[in-house]
Every structure is written in structure tokens, then in C-alpha cells.
Amino acid sequence: MKIEREIKVDHLARIEGKAGVIVEIGKDIKAKIKVTEGPRFFELITKGKKYDDAVAICPRICSFCSIPHKLTPIEAVENALGIETSEQTKLLRNILYFANMVESHALHLYLFAIPDYLGYPDAFSMAKEHLELVKNGLELKDFGVKVQSIIGSREIHPENAIVGGFGKIPSKNEMEKVKEMAKEVIKRAVATVDFFAEYEYPSYIDYERNHLLIKPYDGYGVYGNEIVASDGFSFNVSYYKENIKEEVVPYSFAKRGKYKDKPFMVGAISRLTNNHALLDGEAKELLNNYREFLNPSNCFANNFAQAIEMVYFIEKIAELAENYEGKDESKAKAEKKSGRGYAVTEAPRGLLIYEVEIENEIVKYMNVITPTAMFLPMMEVDVVNMAKGMWENGYKDIDLIGKKVEMVIRAYDPCISCSVHVIKI
Amino acid sequence: MKLKIGVHGLTSCYGCQLRMASVKNVLEIAKNFNIEYWYMMSSKGEIKHVDVAFVEGSVSTKEDEEELKLIRENADILVAMGSCAIYGGVQGMLYGMEYEKAFLEVYGNNTIELEGKIGEPISKYVKVDYKLPGCPPEEDELLYYLACFLLGSYPEEKDYPVCAECRRNGYPCLLIEKNEPCLGALTTAGCKARCIKFGIPCIGCRGPLEEIAWYDSLANVFKEKGMEKEIIKARMEIFGKQYENMDEMVEKVFK
Numbered sequence: 089m090k091i092e093r094e095i096k097v098d099h100l101a102r103i104e105g106k107a108g109v110i111v112e113i114g115k116d117i118k119a120k121i122k123v124t125e126g127p128r129f130f131e132l133i134t135k136g137k138k139y140d141d142a143v144a145i146c147p148r149i150c151s152f153c154s155i156p157h158k159l160t161p162i163e164a165v166e167n168a169l170g171i172e173t174s175e176q177t178k179l180l181r182n183i184l185y186f187a188n189m190v191e192s193h194a195l196h197l198y199l200f201a202i203p204d205y206l207g208y209p210d211a212f213s214m215a216k217e218h219l220e221l222v223k224n225g226l227e228l229k230d231f232g233v234k235v236q237s238i239i240g241s242r243e244i245h246p247e248n249a250i251v252g253g254f255g256k257i258p259s260k261n262e263m264e265k266v267k268e269m270a271k272e273v274i275k276r277a278v279a280t281v282d283f284f285a286e287y288e289y290p291s292y293i294d295y296e297r298n299h300l301l302i303k304p305y306d307g308y309g310v311y312g313n314e315i316v317a318s319d320g321f322s323f324n325v326s327y328y329k330e331n332i333k334e335e336v337v338p339y340s341f342a343k344r345g346k347y348k349d350k351p352f353m354v355g356a357i358s359r360l361t362n363n364h365a366l367l368d369g370e371a372k373e374l375l376n377n378y379r380e381f382l383n384p385s386n387c388f389a390n391n392f393a394q395a396i397e398m399v400y401f402i403e404k405i406a407e408l409a410e411n412y413e414g415k416d417e418s419k420a421k422a423e424k425k426s427g428r429g430y431a432v433t434e435a436p437r438g439l440l441i442y443e444v445e446i447e448n449e450i451v452k453y454m455n456v457i458t459p460t461a462m463f464l465p466m467m468e469v470d471v472v473n474m475a476k477g478m479w480e481n482g483y484k485d486i487d488l489i490g491k492k493v494e495m496v497i498r499a500y501d502p503c504i505s506c507s508v509h510v511i512k513i
Numbered sequence: 514m515k516l517k518i519g520v521h522g523l524t525s526c527y528g529c530q531l532r533m534a535s536v537k538n539v540l541e542i543a544k545n546f547n548i549e550y551w552y553m554m555s556s557k558g559e560i561k562h563v564d565v566a567f568v569e570g571s572v573s574t575k576e577d578e579e580e581l582k583l584i585r586e587n588a589d590i591l592v593a594m595g596s597c598a599i600y601g602g603v604q605g606m607l608y609g610m611e612y613e614k615a616f617l618e619v620y621g622n623n624t625i626e627l628e629g630k631i632g633e634p635i636s637k638y639v640k641v642d643y644k645l646p647g648c649p650p651e652e653d654e655l656l657y658y659l660a661c662f663l664l665g666s667y668p669e670e671k672d673y674p675v676c677a678e679c680r681r682n683g684y685p686c687l688l689i690e691k692n693e694p695c696l697g698a699l700t701t702a703g704c705k706a707r708c709i710k711f712g713i714p715c716i717g718c719r720g721p722l723e724e725i726a727w728y729d730s731l732a733n734v735f736k737e738k739g740m741e742k743e744i745i746k747a748r749m750e751i752f753g754k755q756y757e758n759m760d761e762m763v764e765k766v767f768k
Contacts, residue, residue, distance in 0.1 A: 101556035104527050126524035126573025127629045128604040129615050137747045144716050145751060148603045151528030151649065199534065199554060210555030212543035226539070233535060241711045243535070244528045244649045245718065248711040255712035336623035341574075343620075494556075505526050 090114050095475065095490045099124075100497060102200040102210070104152050105504020111475045111493060119471040121464055121497070123342040125504045134454045139165045139444070140251055142451040146442075147245045149456070150506040152195065154245050155188035155236060156435035157506075161454075163311070164442040165251050168429025169422040176415055177253045183266070183408050184239045184249065185310050185433070186401040190277075191232025191243065192436035193356070193394040196501040197280060198225020201391055204495045205287060221283070224276040228398065231273040235405065238262050252419030260414035270406035277398040278370065284395050285378045289388040292477030293470055293496065296385050298347055299358035300332075300462070302434055308359070308366040308400055310434040317347065318362055318384075325432040328441050332457065342507035344464045345457070351465035354438025355500070356393035357384065371400035387470045387499045394436075394501070425449050435459055437503055460507035463500055470496050516663060519550035519563040521584055523570030523577040524632060525602060527553060528649040529595035530569055536652050545663060565590045565662050567645070571597040571605055571632035578638055585639040592658065593641045596648040596752055597632065600720045604632035606754045634755060644670055646701045648718035648752070654703050671702045674722050675715050679706035687714045692738050694748055699726040717752040721759070728753065728762035742767045 095111040106125040112118045130149055134142040143161045147154035159181055166173065173181075199211045202221070208214040215222040233243045238258050240246025248255045298319050302312035315331070316322040323331050334343045345352070361384040364375055374396060375382065381392045428445045438459030445453040474496045478489045522530055530553045536542070550558040560580075566588035572578050585591055593599045601608060607615055612630050635641060645658050645668075661668040675697035679686070687693040687709055695714035697706065701722040708715055721728075728749055735745045746763050753759050 099552055101552045102554065104553070106522065106524075124574065124576055124627060126571075126577055126604075126632070127616070127619065128524065128573065128632065129607055129619055130604075132610075132615055132618060133603055133606045133751075136743070137751075138744055141716070141748050141751065145603050148526050148528075148648070151526040151531045154526070154528070195531075195534070203556075209557035210551075212540070212548065212555070215540055215543070222540070229535060230537065241707055241713070244532060247708045247713045247716070247718075250713065255708070256710075336620055336625065338624055338626045341625060341627060341629065 093486055095486055095493060097490060097494065100494060102203065102498060103502050103504060104150065105502070105507070107502065107504045109471065109493060109497060111471060113475065113479060117472050117476045117479065119468045119475065120339050121468055121471070123340040123504055123507055125341060127341050130456060131454050134451050137451050138449055139446055139451055142454065143251060144247065146456070150503050151244045152192050152503055153188065153435045153437065153506065155184055155240065156433055156440050158246055158249050159185055160431050160433045160440050160442045161444065162249065162251050163431035163433065164429040164444045165446065166429070167431055168427035168444055168446050169424055170427065171252055171420050171422050173253055173420045174417055176257070176413065176417060177420070179408055179412060180239055180254060180257065181249070182309065182311070183405050184236060184246070186405050187232045187235035187239070189310070189401045189436050190398050191229050191236065193398050194225050194228035194232060197391060197394055198222060198229070200501070201498050202283070204498060224279050227273055227276050228280070231269055231402070234269060235266050238266060250419065252421065253417070254419070257414065257416070260412065263409045263412040263414065267406045267409040270402050270409065274370070274399065274402045277395070277402050278374065280395040280398060281374050281378065281392070284392040285381055289383060289386045290474070290477060292481065293387065293473040294383070294385040295469060295473055297466060298350065298352040299361050299384065300347060300352050300354050300439055301358045301362055302432055302439065304363065304366065307368070307404070308363050313430070313432060315432060315439065316362065325430045325441060328430070328432070328457065332462065334457070334461070342464060342504070343461050345462035346465060351469055352462065353466050354459045354462050355390055356397050356436070357387070357390040358438060359434060360393040360396060367400055369400070369403045371396050371403065374399060387496060390499050390501070437501055438462065458503070458506040460503045464507065467497060467500050467502065515545065515547045516565065517547045517549050517563040519560065519566040519584065519588065520548070520553070521550065521566060521568045521580070522553060523568065523581060523598070523635070524573035524604070525570030525595070525597045527569070529647070532649040532652065533567070533655060536656060542659065546659070560584060560587055562587050563589070565592060567592045567594045568598050568635055569594045571601045572635060572638055573604060573630060573632045575628040581635055581638055590642045590662070591639065592643045592645050593635050594645045595650055596646065596718060596720050598635045599644050599646060600752065601632045601634045601755045602648070603751060605634065606750050607631045608633070608754050643668055646703060646719045651703055672722070673702050674698055674725055675700045675702050675704065675706050675719070678702045678704070679709050682706055682710065684709045687712070688734065694735060694740065694745070696731070696749065698731050699728065699753070717749070721753045721756040726753065726756060728759050729766050732763045732766045736766055
């Protein structure tokens with residue numbers, strides 16, 4: 089193909105990790121998301137480790153979702169070794185996970201995405217004129233950080249969450265504080281929804297897609313073991329390899345997922361599209377008010393969905409914290425020393441799958457499949473449609489098209505460090 | 514004139530930058546420094562002269578190496594931020610393995626145009642002026658380093674291990690009293706023994722403390738407690754694989 093014009097960004101700003109994009113405009117329009125972040129071989133470095141050491145390595149895949157990268161491998165190990173955790177452990181893990189969701193969404197929306205909407209290079213310069221807006225983001229982020237520190241010991245690489253339970257459980261008093269903080273901060277999440285409900289999406293990037301997500305055990309939760317597709321098909325996580333195929337492309341260290349040979353979507357937009365009936369409280373009311381913003385075919389709806397989710401998860405944190413008893417209990421014990429286990433959870437960016445094989449307490453095999461690796465091919469489709477839509481609508485300014493292409497990429501909230509940890513073939 | 518800083522990420526989890534972005538008064542940092550480059554946070558800026566450059570991540574690709582050299586050429590002071598930059602990080606644990614072998618195991622017989630390598634510390638490629646340890650660094654230490662540069666002074670690195678902070682805080686010793694494989698004795702202090710406070714043995718995430726990290730003597734204690742060599746080594750190499758003579762020190766104990 090003869091290339092007439094080319095959009096090339098070597099290093100995309102305001103995303104987690106290092107990636108670039110190339111859009112070639114000729115008779116056709118083609119796009120490549122180049123992941124240049126180096127390989128880190130997590131499946132190799134966890135091999136030969138005791139299982140509790142291995143699960144301590146996993147969060148280092150990605151700091152933005154280090155809680156999911158701790159709690160999901162823990163779940164896989166517990167599944168492998170027949171460990172039944174207590175109700176209290178499950179409750180604390182839910183709060184921990186929800187707090188990560190709030191922090192991650194707040195960071196993404198306020199520090200990475202919103203500067204695009206208001207035309208600033210970053211949140212720092214945006215703060216000079218929109219201090220209250222930036223404060224929303226920082227307060228929401230601080231809330232997530234505080235809750236994660238109380239339960240997980242710290243927000244990045246939380247060592248207190250371990251196989252079987254926790255090293256030390258928080259006091260009832262601390263959880264009372266969590267509840268108070270949640271009630272205080274929720275208005276800032278509601279304001280976030282209001283912000284995103286002001287913007288229309290460019291309709292030329294509408295593209296019908298399959299959404300993949302879990303069927304939650306409770307409510308609009310993050311734990312489950314059944315993966316559901318919006319085409320009606322569903323499968324147990326242990327069949328993930330048969331249903332989600334991965335491919336290697338020459339221009340990227342990240343592997344990429346296909347479902348039924350096609351790109352697919354995961355993340356907040358997928359969860360909300362399929363599971364909106366499971367919402368309750370203020371989140372449900374807000375969604376009812378702004379229903380038209382949940383367009384399952386438009387990736388910009390992901391930002392809106394993240395905002396709705398923040399409201400839901402903050403409300404749930406308050407509710408769960410209220411039910412916390414603070415019973416002194418020791419961690420759950422393993423029934424056996426060997427086995428194979430699977431786990432899937434809903435990380436902020438979508439499905440996160442872990443498979444682990446343990447022999448005599450030593451990890452023999454570990455496989456991780458991350459949401460960003462899953463949605464990269466879908467992102468390329470949306471990037472092409474954005475460039476094409478603008479080009480065909482008469483926009484010939486390459487810089488402007490480039491900016492909109494970057495907005496599409498940011499709407500996905502890609503986590504590049506996650507995507508390159510890579511799966512074993 | 515405000516001090517000019519740059520914040521850079523090589524191959525890593527971006528946690529050191531996230532910690533910097535999520536300190537409570539991040540807007541104060543933006544007010545007091547000219548942030549010339551911080552790609553995770555801003556779409557403005559290119560690598561140009563700064564007073565202080567903070568570098569997170571290990572060198573894991575040819576591009577990382579070239580970028581790092583460019584950062585060094587343009588920085589008066591270069592700070593290695595976090596365990597990946599200082600010791601290669603968890604991905605540095607494959608040190609000694611051929612890259613081609615690791616690639617084959619993970620990517621199979623596919624070709625990728627990009628040139629990767631096993632993660633290495635940045636000091637293998639450029640001069641490092643200061644080390645800011647942690648996985649990720651602690652908020653107070655990060656602010657201390659920034660404040661020192663702001664005042665025209667220089668940060669002092671901690672020269673004592675996590676054990677010292679743990680003793681000072683009066684936590685029960687997990688190694689002696691509970692027979693847990695705690696690495697606090699080898700590990701650079703600064704976390705105030707947070708994990709031990711939570712009853713979790715230190716995994717060594719802040720990296721070995723130079724000249725004090727006697728892997729042999731701690732491996733000997735572990736051995737006396739009945740732990741096997743392979744288990745001890747596997748735990749010690751998570752954050753210490755590229756520490757000088759770490760392997761030899763452990764091997765010696767089991768000869």
C-alpha cells in the first residue's frame with residue numbers, strides 16, 4: 089500500500105508503560121500499537137519459587153493494579169491447594185480490591201484522560217485553572233490509597249495480603265474510619281459522573297464488539313469463576329486457553345488476545361454493559377439518569393463507565409466496612425501441597441486470569457493473561473476508525489488526528505507494563 | 514530559577530513514578546520544581562538539560578539503553594529510583610540466563626523486531642549519583658530527596674538494615690521467634706519495617722544493603738532452621754540476584 093500520510097507517536101504520554109502508535113493513511117488506513125516496554129518474563133521468574141514467594145512477585149507486574157496482581161494469584165493458589173478462606177477474609181479482600189478500583193479509575197480519569205478533554209498537557213497545568221476538578225481526582229485517589237494501606241499494608245505491592253488471609257487484620261476502629269472516609273468522598277465520584285455526562289462521543293468510531301467479563305459471585309463484584317461473553321456464550325475460567333487465543337506480532341513485546349478469532353473488549357464498559365442490572369444505590373440512579381452515555385460500541389463510554397463504577401465501589405466499601413467484625417482469626421490452611429488452580433477477577437481494566445501449577449509447595453508453572461493484552465487488537469480497530477472517520481469527514485490536519493487517536497488509546501486506560509509480562513506459548 | 518527535574522521510566526511496573534505522582538502534596542512538587550519531562554504524567558516535554566533526573570526501571574531493551582544514555586548526558590544529577598534501577602528488579606532475577614532462551618520459553622519461535630535483554634541495573638550503563646531505594650520508594654524518603662535538592666543540599670542514603678528499624682520499633686523478631694525466612698538483616702532500611710509490623714517476613718524489596726548484605730551468614734541461620742538451599746536461594750534472589758557474589762555466598766554455606 090502506498091502511504092500518503094503517517095501518524096507516528098513513538099512514546100505515548102499519560103499512559104502506564106511505554107508504547108507508541110503508527111497510523112498509516114493510504115487507500116486503506118492501518119494502525120499498529122507498538123509496545124516497546126521490555127520483556128520481564130514473569131512466568132519464568134515465578135517458577136521454582138515457594139508459592140507464597142511467587143505471589144509476592146506477581147504484583148510487580150504492574151503498580152496501578154498491584155492489588156489485582158496479588159489477589160488473583162492468591163486465589164489461583166488457594167484453588168490449587170484446596171484452601172477455604174473465612175468470610176471475613178473475603179470481605180476484606182473485596183474492600184481492598186474495590187479500593188484499588190477507585191484509586192486506579194481516579195488516576196486514569198483525572199491525571200491521564202481529563203487533560204485531553206479540557207486541552208491541557210497534564211493535570212498540573214490543568215490544576216492552575218481547574219483546581220477543584222483536579223482535587224476531586226486527588227481526593228478519590230487518596231481515599232483508595234488510604235484504604236489499601238489499612239488493609240494491604242501499602243497501596244503499591246501490598247505485602248499484607250497473603251495466601252490464606254492476611255498477616256494482620258485491621259481493627260474495627262480502622263474500618264469505622266474507612267466507612268466515614270467513603271461517605272465523605274462519594275460526592276467527588278458523583279461529580280466525576282456529571283463531568284463525563286457533558287461530552288458526546290464521535291459516532292464514526294461506533295463499532296459493534298463482543299464484551300467479555302466475569303459473572304460475579306455477588307452483586308456487581310470482581311470475583312467469579314465463569315467468563316461471560318456478550319454473544320451469550322460462557323465458559324469456566326479453566327477453559328480460558330480454548331477460548332482466548334493469543335498471538336505474537338513482530339512490532340510488540342505484548343501478546344494479544346482474540347476471542348472466536350476476533351478482537352474483543354474488556355473493562356469497565358464491558359462490565360457495565362452486561363451487568364448494569366446488578367448495580368444498586370446511587371450508581372444505579374446515576375446510570376438511569378445518563379443511560380445514553382453507556383454506548384457499548386463506543387470506547388469513550390469506558391470513561392463514563394469507570395466514573396459510575398467509582399460511585400458503586402465507594403458505596404460498597406462503606407457497606408462492607410460497616411459489616412466488619414474484626415474477629416481475631418488465623419489464616420486458612422492448605423489441604424494439600426500440590427495441585428493446579430485457576431482464578432479470574434475483574435481488574436480495573438478488565439479480565440485478569442491466572443493459572444498455577446504447584447508441586448510440593450513449589451510453583452512449577454504459572455500463566456498470566458492480562459486485560460491490556462486482551463484488548464490491544466480491539467484498540468487498533470478503534471484507532472483505525474477514529475483516523476478514518478476524521479480523514480473521511482475532511483479533517484486533514486495530521487496533528488489533530490494524532491491527538492484524537494491518543495484519546496482513543498487513553499480511553500482504554502492501557503496498562504502496558506501488564507501487557508508485556510506475557511504468557512507462555 | 515526553579516530547579517529543573519525530569520522523571521523517566523525504563524522497563525518496570527511504573528510504581529516508583531506512581532508513588533511520586535500519588536504523594537499527598539504532588540501539586541506542591543509541581544509548584545516548586547520545573548518538571549521538564551515526565552511522560553507518564555504529561556504530554557509536553559522532550560529530554561533536555563535538567564538539574565536532577567529520576568530514573569525508574571531496568572535496562573531491558575536496546576531502546577532503554579539509548580534513552581538512559583541520553584538522560585545521563587542531559588542531567589547534572591542522576592538518581593536511580595527503586596529496585597529495578599538499582600539492582601535490576603525482579604526481572605533481573607534471570608541474570609545469567611541467555612536472553613534467547615528466556616525469549617524462546619515465553620514467545621516461542623516467533624520473531625519480534627525489537628531487541629530485548631535480561632533486565633540490568635542502570636549503573637551498568639551510566640554513572641549513578643544517588644540511589645533512592647524501595648519497591649516502591651517510601652513517600653517520606655522521596656520527599657526528603659526532593660527537598661534536599663531543592664535546598665541545594667544532598668540526600669544521605671541509609672546505611673543500616675531493616676533489622677535496625679524493626680528493633681527500634683520493638684516488633685517481635687520473625688526470624689528468631691517464629692522461624693520465618695525474614696530478609697530484614699540484609700535489606701536497606703527506610704520502610705520502618707512495615708511488613709514485620711504486619712507479621713510478614715521481609716522479602717528484601719528495598720534491595721541488599723551494600724557491604725552489610727552478608728547473604729552467607731543469613732543463609733547459615735536459615736540452614737540451621739532446617740530450610741533447604743534451593744528455597745533459600747530462590748527467596749534471596751528475588752531482589753538480590755545481581756548483588757555482587759550473592760550466589761557464591763549462599764553456595765559456600767552448603768558446601
